[in-house]
Amino acid sequence: MEQTHWHLIIVITIALSQNSSNVEGRAHFHKEHKGPSVYALSSQDPVSQSPAYSPVQSDTNEPGNSSSDCIFDVTSFGAIGDGSADDTAAFRAAWKAACDIESGVLLAPSNYIFMITSTIFSGPCKPGLVFQVDGVLMPPNGPDCWPKSDSNREWLVFYRLDQMTFTGTGTIEGNGEQWWELPCKPHRLIHFFMSSDLVVSGLRIQNSPQFHMKFDSCTGVLIEKLFISSPKLSPNTDGIHIEGTKHVGIYNSVIGNGDDCISIGPGCSNVDIDGVTCGPSHxxxxxxxxxxxxxxxxxxxxxxxxxxxxxxxxxxxxxxxxxxxxxxxxxxxxxxxxxxxxxxxxxxxxxxxxxxxxxxxxxxxxxxxxxxxxxxxxxxxxxxxxxxxxxxxxxxxxxxxxxxxxxxxxxxxxxxxxxxxxxxxxxxxxxxxxxxxxxxxxxxxxxxxxx
Structure with missing residues (x-):
């Protein structure tokens, strides 16, 4: 049995990478707990980006610009981004392209609303992969619009990935309202499964049908500066759930929802939670x-x-x-x-x-x-x-x-x-x-x- 550490240090080892697209290389990360208090954050203020990663600018993917060689803008793969067209194929194609090169960036740019159906983004991928959402990303609007061929238990699944960052200045909108009154257990919004050395930062995640974010059988997770929100009476809408996951840091985030802000399941160890504002919640x-x-x-x-x-x-x-x-x-x-x-x-x-x-x-x-x-x-x-x-x-x-x-x-x-x-x-x-x-x-x- 490991001994208790009053000041638990979360060490996440992330490969160094540097490219000409102005995406900062991610290095060995040692979290210091000396930054501003979470009480400076509020629902009126955007949650700032993680210092571990600087996102690309949404307008950098210009034709003929060599600095964009590692940036795969989903609109270049056919995404419409009008909130109603199905952009799933474009996201899958952009993912494949970004996955195949080191420090690849899948970019969902600002000023668009992308709708995609249930998708598994699987690895292994080359090190340094970034999934960056600066616009709005959402599933189909309720059970009547959900494709009959898709599982209603999952929406976005990230599977068998190493050294990946999920970040951006945008919003993950869960469209959960029509699911909450159903007797069945609807899908989780974002699910990381059997992955390691992950960074999740800066996003607004809201109105999930069930858990907003789940980490299952993962090792080495840094979660920082998120804003998670759903109504107080929305059922089973845990903010962050971890299970079978070790070496986790959850920092400087604001979570209000209809269930636990953070829930820790069996098989978890070495979890450090610091600077979280929680509520209303369980x-x-x-x-x-x-x-x-x-x-x-x-x-x-x-x-x-x-x-x-x-x-x-x-x-x-x-x-x-x-x-x-x-x-x-x-x-x-x-x-x-x-x-x-x-x-x-x-x-x-x-x-x-x-x-x-x-x-x-x-x-x-x-x-x-x-x-x-x-x-x-x-x-x-x-x-x-x-x-x-x-x-x-x-x-x-x-x-x-x-x-x-x-x-x-x-x-x-x-x-x-x-x-x-x-x-x-x-x-x-x-x-x-x-x-x-x-x-x-x-x-x-x-x-x-x-x-």
């Missing part, structure tokens, strides 16, 4: 984990310098009864809450129906710290809730400088704890007398749940 969640008696292993997750506002949850860990594995090395630090229900919550009885029964096994939670968590909570629920398994206690919970006051109404001074053990380094507001000191007698037994 907060930042680890889980759910252990569904259908599965094993879940999550370790070394840091969330810091973050604001959660107008949300159903703040920072949450949620597991199903009957699972196995462990969650360890979790740090929540320097987090501001503003009108949040369940500001701090561990729920090991997570269930989507009323039919879930208690089981004897559970995902083991240990080494979870909450430091400098301050702000206001919605008094409909206690601000601190530790509901740990009957048979597998939560251990080594640390509380320090936790001060939560009611947003409106009277103080709720009765946090909930069940089978949870830890220490209070400072007095907590409201007091959390239910957290048990030391370690449980059964600690030796729960060690078998580790990953």
């Amino acid at each position: 907060g930042i969640s680890i889980g759910s984990l252990g569904v259908h008696n599965s094993q879940a292993c999550v370790s070394n997750i840091t969330v810091r310098n973050t604001m959660v506002k107008d949300s159903d949850n703040g920072v949450r860990i949620k597991t199903w009864q009957g699972g196995t594995g462990s969650v360890s090395g979790i740090s929540f630090e320097n987090i501001e809450m503003n009108n949040v229900r369940n500001c701090i919550i561990i729920d090991q009885y997570y269930c989507l129906t009323k039919a879930c029964r208690n089981q004897t096994s559970a995902v083991y939670l240990t080494d979870v710290s909450y430091r400098n968590i301050k702000g206001t909570y919605d008094v409909h629920s206690p601000p601190i809730h530790f509901a740990c398994s009957d048979t597998v206690p939560c251990t080594n919970i640390t509380m320090s400088e936790v001060e939560l006051l009611p947003h409106e109404g009277e103080l709720v001074d009765d946090p909930f704890c069940w089978n949870s053990y830890g220490i209070q380094e400072t007095l907590t507001i409201p007091p959390i007398d239910c957290l048990q000191d030391g370690e449980p007698d059964s600690l030796a037994e729960v060690s078998t749940y580790g990953c």
Whole structure:
């Protein structure tokens, strides 16, 4: 088991490349956390570009201009960009051309609205590939317009890629409104699968039918300066979901949606989240984990310098009864809450129906710290809730400088704890007398749940 790092360093190794098209070469990336606070960002201000990559200008692809040799403008491949014509074939052709050369750039220029259908952009490609959206990119408008031959579970899939950047000053519009009321689970908007050394930066991503962005079985991911938005009541519209993915940095982004801002699934480790504004939403969640008696292993997750506002949850860990594995090395630090229900919550009885029964096994939670968590909570629920398994206690919970006051109404001074053990380094507001000191007698037994 890896040890917790209070200042987790995300190191993403990206090949150096340089060409005459004014696309900066991407180099070994070492993220410093000394930039401006995310609180300077707002929905009124465009999210600036990642310093790791400078996009090309949308008007550089002029005929006969040698500087554009590596830039493949989709309009040169027949894309119309009027919001109704099907531009899928042009994007696929531009992708193939950009994929085949080093530091190739697929460019969707500004002042166009491109509509494409469900597409898999697959590799392997030459190093340094860039997918740059400066205009608007969107799927067909709702289920009635969705091609019958296309899967409605995916829209954009990026598969088996290494050293790729997805960036631009434009918008990914999900056209999700007509899908949200359907009983079926509609498609995820953007899905990265089995890829490594990825950079995603600068884009506005909005109104996804389901998850806005998912990373599955990836290694080395830098996500920075995104603006993700969908209505508060849009179902299952997680902002960023990662699963089976390691070495991830999520920085300086604004996310408001109808589900978790960021959700961390099984198989994730070494994840650093810094400078995120979250809400309205369901907060930042680890889980759910252990569904259908599965094993879940999550370790070394840091969330810091973050604001959660107008949300159903703040920072949450949620597991199903009957699972196995462990969650360890979790740090929540320097987090501001503003009108949040369940500001701090561990729920090991997570269930989507009323039919879930208690089981004897559970995902083991240990080494979870909450430091400098301050702000206001919605008094409909206690601000601190530790509901740990009957048979597998939560251990080594640390509380320090936790001060939560009611947003409106009277103080709720009765946090909930069940089978949870830890220490209070400072007095907590409201007091959390239910957290048990030391370690449980059964600690030796729960060690078998580790990953």
